[in-house]
Amino acid sequence: MSQVPLLSVHNLTAGYGRVDVLHEVSLDIQEGEIVALLGANGAGKTTLLRAISGLLAPKSGSVRLRGEEVGHLGAERLVERGIVHVPEHRQVFGTLTVRDNLLLGTYAFRRMSKRQRLERLEEVYTLFPLLKERQRQLGGTLSGGQQQMLAIGRAMMAKPAVLLLDEPSLGLSPLMVREVLELVRRLRDEWGTTVLLVEQNVRGALRIADRAYVLQTGRVVLHGRAEELAGDPSVQESYLGKHSSAAVR
Template sequence: MLKIRNLESGYGKLKVLKHISMHVDTGEIVTIIGANGAGKTTLLSIISGLVKANSGEMIFDGSNISGLAPSKIPALGCVMVPEGRQVFATMTVEENLILGGHVLRKGGKKALLEQLDHQYQLFPVLRERRDQLAGTLSGGEQQMLAMGRALMSKPSLVMMDEPSTGLAPLIVKEIFQIIERLRDEGNTVLLVEQNAKAALAIADRGYVLETGKVIAQGAAEDLLANSAVQRAYLGRERMEELE
């Protein structure tokens, strides 16, 4: 579904991404893990068209999206749930969702209502809060709203940037269960996450970024068993558990 070849990007003389190559197959969860400053968010921003790459190629669902305007990419089926949720605080929950479904205009009101109902089934709390201002929701509820808003366009690929940031452990568990459910329903997910343990636990495959380079890749269970990944990203508790 997504193939990236030799992607490079930076700001002035500072290189953020260096010869990044990776792929995402249809119907899988692929996670990208790494420390702060590794280039994870920059990579998603480039795929979304928000940041321009210096070189390289991105093929999404058979189309070259390199250099494409960010307003064009969601209509192709590639959407992002941004870090920090970024919901529209002064709009209601339902207004936020409807905004996410703007690319469904060809399907008319029926398609929009069908997607609304689907999101309310996936996130029951959003149905309860449908008339509430998004800015008054809890952090977990805002994360669910950001996910529901992205899913309103019936995307082929959902990219998520640090969905666990600032959330309580129980809410993080619920969010990751929902991500698994999305995969089970046939969605494809590219997940950027600092919580390496949680991300690898639900992913099919993973890539490890360090200072703008892919230093490890493979099946999620293999990365969990990789001693270097354990030391750098999983912490002592996880290492002891694996031993």
């Protein structure tokens, strides 16, 4: 394939203070793909999402969006360019209504008119009818699964080209896990959103992903088609740790 990837990370090194957590990480994501990012606790998955979305400045290496270097831009400008990150633990604003939480998703678009924001809100409500029903409810009073939907809905208010999702199924019931993963697939199928998905639920992630990368202590140790990795028992045993291997069965 000679197509320019939508998102391309090349030899990225990043960390905290003097400690490097990521060591020359490279990955490519084509437009319209769902790519899973797997790895045991502490492997560097969240750090990689933070470096891609501009929350953490890379020490070296590059992040390119449609071939253009964006690694120096910082989070707010990257939202405008189309890279939007839904962090671990959701970070819904508990004392704001569902509707106001969603409208915050357009904060980076300074020139967007009120009318455009409200139109965007209606579009997002078509994806999340439940959020529309509960638009006047305070964010903090939603269930865990509903808060996860709200966090993803807020990200969709920016119409991202690339959505970075950090463990959206964390702490949810099996039924909600399935619903959230199904939603991720719809975001791709119906809105064409490209997704980089961090998950501890390896089986669920590989079911909806096209491809996957496995991180181990800050390095990519394996990547391939999702169905190949799903069918390879050594993947779980060697790279994903006990916790994840239990989730695969």
